[in-house]
Amino acid sequence: MTLRNSRKRYMSRILLVEDNELNRDMLSRRLERKGYEVLLAIDGEEGIEKARSHRPDLILLDMRLPHISGWDVARFLKQSSDTREILIVALTISFAPVAHGDPGGQMYGNPQAAARYWRYQIGDDCGLMAVADVVGQVTGREPMQIGIELRGVFTKSEAHRGSVYKFDGTSPEDMVMLLQKYGVQSQLTTGNNMQTLEQDLASGHKVIAAVNAETIWNYAASQGQRTQADHAVVVTGVDTRDGVPFFRKSE
Numbered sequence: 001m002t003l004r005n006s007r008k009r010y011m012s013r014i015l016l017v018e019d020n021e022l023n024r025d026m027l028s029r030r031l032e033r034k035g036y037e038v039l040l041a042i043d044g045e046e047g048i049e050k051a052r053s054h055r056p057d058l059i060l061l062d063m064r065l066p067h068i069s070g071w072d073v074a075r076f077l078k079q080s081s082d083t084r085e086i087l088i089v090a091l092t093i094s095f096a097p098v099a100h101g102d103p104g105g106q107m108y109g110n111p112q113a114a115a116r117y118w119r120y121q122i123g124d125d126c127g128l129m130a131v132a133d134v135v136g137q138v139t140g141r142e143p144m145q146i147g148i149e150l151r152g153v154f155t156k157s158e159a160h161r162g163s164v165y166k167f168d169g170t171s172p173e174d175m176v177m178l179l180q181k182y183g184v185q186s187q188l189t190t191g192n193n194m195q196t197l198e199q200d201l202a203s204g205h206k207v208i209a210a211v212n213a214e215t216i217w218n219y220a221a222s223q224g225q226r227t228q229a230d231h232a233v234v235v236t237g238v239d240t241r242d243g244v245p246f247f248r249k250s251e
Helices: 021-033 044-055 070-079 111-117 126-139 143-156 172-181 193-203
Strands: 015-017 037-041 058-062 088-089 107-109 207-211 231-241 244-248
Touching: 015 021, 015 044, 021 037, 037 044, 044 058, 044 070, 044 111, 058 070, 070 088, 070 244, 088 111, 107 193, 111 126, 126 143, 126 207, 126 231, 143 172, 193 207, 193 231
Parallel strands: 015 037, 015 058, 058 088
Antiparallel strands: 107 231, 207 231, 231 244
């Protein structure tokens, strides 16, 4: 199995709810360059209004909004019959203190502490960029994209003939090997569920998860397959009260 870079061609309309003008401008321009239609909202009230009126394919939601918090926006949308099926991805683009859930909830992991290691991907390998992200979280020294790609080119694969770097992605076995070359010990596990993920995050482990891109990006049923993991994301937190996972991909 390789974890490839899956292009999200079938998710055309994205609602970005972000009060910070710099973040809003940066993300919207990058998404538009990728060919997406981007709707903008500067606060939770406008975000709810546009989610209900425009029915986007995906909502990128800042959790630290003024007035109505991102937590409350997500809860409202997931409780409403006309918006509960919309995929919501929590944004943590900041250098803020430790993230917390709502009172009475529980946050596993620390998404905002990890946010500084998010990097926009200019290539096609989600696996290599996930490795770079985790190396940054563990050591404080994140490899540059060109650096980790060159290491992938000149390192012999442990999973197939040739080098680690392939046009269609990086194998999980090679990701473990690359992490070790950066001084990060890791373990490849299978059969995981949300409980084991929460336990790993609670114990301070960093997590790269293999997921099905067609499912998380809500492709049309006729597009692609939904039975095998084919994409790598870095999971930085899980809020169990609101059912909000925090994961990052670099594209």
